[in-house]
Amino acid sequence: MTDPLDGRGDPRDGDDAVRGAAPPATDPPRPTAPARLGPSPALAVSFLLPAAVLLGALVMYPIAYSVVRSLYDAGGDGFVGLENYTAIFTDPDTLVTIRNNVIWVVVAPIVVTVIGLIFAVLTERIRWGTAFKLVVFMPMAVSLLASGVIFRLVYEQDPDRGVANAVITTVADVFRSNTGYPGARPRENDLAPATVADGAVVLRQPTQPGQSVLFPLVGLNRESLPADETPAAGAPARPGEITGTVWLDFTPGSPGAVNTIDSAEKGLGGVSVEAVAGGKVAGTAVTEPNGTFAITGLAPGSYTVRLPAANFEAPFNGLTWLGPTLITPAIIGAYIWVWAGFAMVLIAAGLAAIPRDALEAARIDGATEWQVFRKITVPLLSPVLLVVFVTMIINVLKVFDLVFIIAPGSVQPDANVIALEMWRVSFGGGGNQGLGSALAIFLLVLVLPFMFFNVRRFRREQ
C-alpha cells in the first residue's frame, strides 16, 4: 500500500515497515528453563541481527533523528526547543492544513468504505460482476500522480476542457434556454446614453412617447453573434410609441463613430425592452433582428426605458471546482475514484466468506432484503469493514500527491494538508527542515493510534 511517490524516507513509510516486521519482533525466542527446545541465544541473536540492523537503520534512526531535528532551527545549528511545535499550532496557514486533514479523515474513509460496500454487494448479484469489479478497480492501476493530472483536467472551469463542468452545463442547459447576449454592456463614460443599474441597462434620460432612443452596446465578441445578424437600422419616431434601436456599437478595425449607427454595425435581435413608470412596467417590446423596437400603447407621460438584466445573464458556466471553496471536496472526489475499487475488492472477498446459511435462514424467516443486508450482512462483514476503514484513515492522513497536483498554485494554501506542508517547508522552497521535521513527527503522532489498532487486530486474528 505504500505508494511509490511517498518514498521520501519520511517516518510514515517507516510505519508500514513496522507493521510488516511486527510478527518476528513479537515472537522472541523463549529460553525455557531446563531443557532448551529452541536454538541457542547466540544463534537466535544472529538470526535476528539482520532484521534488527535494517529496522534500526531504516526506521528507528530516521524517526529518532527527525525528533531531534525538530528541536532545531532552519539551519540546524540553533536549539529552539519546542518552538517549531508551537509554530505549527499558531501559524494560520498550518492550522488550515490541520483543518483540511480533519475534513479528509472524517469524510474520505467513510465514503470510500460505503461506496466499496455498495459496489461489493451489488456486484455479487450481477452476472457481469467480475467485469464490473475490474473496471472499478482499474484506477488503482494508475499512479496517483497520473490520477492527479487526469482530475486536474476533469475539474477545469472551461466546459470545453473540463468534463465535470461539461456534464453540469449540459444538464443545466436542458432546463434553461439562453438567447441573450452575455457580456454586452454600454460604454463606460458619461457620454453613453445608457448605464448599468442592477444588471439592467437603463437610459439616463427619461423618455416620452413619440421619442426615438438609442441603446449602443459593446463588449460582445462578434463571433458569438447569431449567424443571421442584420445591419442595425435607426427607428423613426412615431407618435404614441417609444421607438429605438439596440445594436452593437462597434466597427471592427476602428472604434467607429461612438453612439451613432454606422453601416457596418449589427443590430441585436430578440432583446426585450421595458418602459417603466412609477416602478411599474407600462409596456414591453422585443427587438427585431435589425435591433429596432417599438413600445406601443403607452399613456402620455415620462418613462424610464431599460433592457432588463435577463438579456445579459451569463450562461451557466459550471462550478469553480478548483476555487478555494470546492477544492478540498473536489480532491476528495478524485481520491474516492482511486480507492473505491480497492475497498470493493477487500469487502467482496469478505462477502464471499460469509456463511450462506445465515442469509438463507433469515430469508426463510421472512426478512426483507434490506433487513438481511442491515442485520446479517453488515454485522458479519464488520471486521473487514473496520480493516478497510482504518487502512483508509492511515492512507488519508498521508495524502500528498493528489493535493499537490490537482490544486492550482493559487489555491494550494486552501487545499494544503499536513504531509504536503511538511514537504513544502522542508524542500519546496521553504528550506526549514526543523519545522518540516516537527510536522513529520506531528503526523506520526496522528497515525500511531491507528497503527497500534491495526497491529493489535492482526495479532488477534493470528
Add this chain to the structure above:
Amino acid sequence: MKILKTAAVLSGLCLAVAACGGAAQEPAGGPAASGSAPAAKSLEGVTVEVAAKWTGEEQANFEQVLKAFTEKTGAKVTYASTGEDTGAYLGPRIQGNNPPDIAILPQPGLVQQYADAKALKPLTAEVQKQIDANYTPYWKNLGSANGQVYGVLVKAAHKSTVWYRVPAFEEAGVQPPATWDDLIGKTAPALSDSGTAPFALCGASGWTLTDLFENVYLSSAGPENYDKLAKHEIPWTDPSVTTALEKITQIFGKQEFMLGGSSGALQTDFPTCVTQVYGQKKAAMVIEADFVAASAVQSGAKVGEDAKIFPFPKVGAIDPVVLGGDIAVALKDSKGGMALLEYLASAEGGSVWAKLPGYLSPNRNVSPDNYPSELTRQLAQTIIQAGESVRYDMSDLAPSAFGGTDGKGEWKLLQDLLRSPADIKGIQAKLEAEAAKAYK
C-alpha cells in the same frame, strides 16, 4: 528562472554565419575592435571544463561559442550539463574537490552561497576590466559577494515584455501603448469593447504576478527604491509599494479586463494563459517574458507576425527593463578558465553568441545588429537604452521562502491581491510580515 527559448529563426543560416565568423577570425590573429580579448593561441594545450544547465539547442549554440574560443586561443573546452538543479550537480563536485573550472549559475543567490562556502575564485583584473567596459556597476555588484567580484552575467532573459495578438489589436483598432495609462485607459477598454478580454493573466503561477509587480515597481518607484526593496531596506508598507499595487489593481479590479475574471485568472497557470491568447484566441495580451515565444509557437502562432511584443509600458519616469539570467563564475583559479570568462564577458564573445538563436546578451557593447531575429534585436535595444536602470528579477534576489515558493510569501499575497484587489493596505502589511520572517 524559466529557460530562455526564443523561437528558432533561420537557425541553420545563423549557425553557418557563426562558424564562418569564427573561422575567419583565426587567420586575422585576433580581434581588431571592441576591447582586448586574450592573446591569440596563447593557451595551446590547456583544457577548461565548463558546467551549465543548458541542453539541446541551447547547449549546441553555447558549444559554438566555445568552439570560437578554442579557435581563438587554442584552449580545449569541454562542456558538462548540470541538469535542471545546478546546485545538486555542483555541490558534490565542490565537496569532492573536483569542481569544473567554470560554472554558469541560474540564480544570483547561488553566488553568495558558494562564496560563503569559499568555493569561488575572485575574477582576475582582466576579466574585471571587461566587466567594467561592458556592464553597468549594478551587474558587477550582482556578481559580487563579500566585497569580491566573482561572477558575470552572460545570458539574459528579458522580463519586461507584453505579448499581444496582432489580429485582436487590429479588430479593436488599437496600437501598442507606450504608457501604462494608455494601456489601462485606451488599449484595454477598446479591446474589451470589441468583445476580446484584454489580458490573460497567469494567476495560478505566482511568479508571473511578481514579474508584473517588478516591472510596475521599477518604473514607478525607480531603480534606487527597487534595490532597497529587493534588499528589504525599505518595508513593503512603503508608499512607493502602495502606488505600484494601486496601478496593478487597475487591472485586477476590473473583471472585464481579465479572461474569466479574477477567479478565472487565479486558475490559469503559465503556459495555459499563452494558449488562451494564441490558441483559443480568447484574450489579446499576456504579460510575460521573452520565453513566451516557445509556448506561442506551440499554440500555432507565428512569432513576429500574429504574435508580437511591445516593451512593458512606462508606469512612472523610466521604461522598466527587468532581466533574469545566468551568471558565470570560476570554481578553479585556472588560466584557461579566466580566459574563457574574459571571452564570455567581452563584446567579441557576446557577438558570436548573439548571432545564434535563443540568446540575449546583457552586454551593452554587443550590437543589436548581431541578432538573427527582429524580436531579439528589439529586446536588445531596450536593454541598451535602459542603461543604468536595468535591474535583475527581484523575486529571484529575495530569499526563496519569500520570493520563490508556490503558495507562500510574495507569490501567495499577490494572488490574494488578485482575489481581493480592494485590500491593498492589508496585503502590504502581510507582505511586510512575510518579508520580515524570510529576510532575518
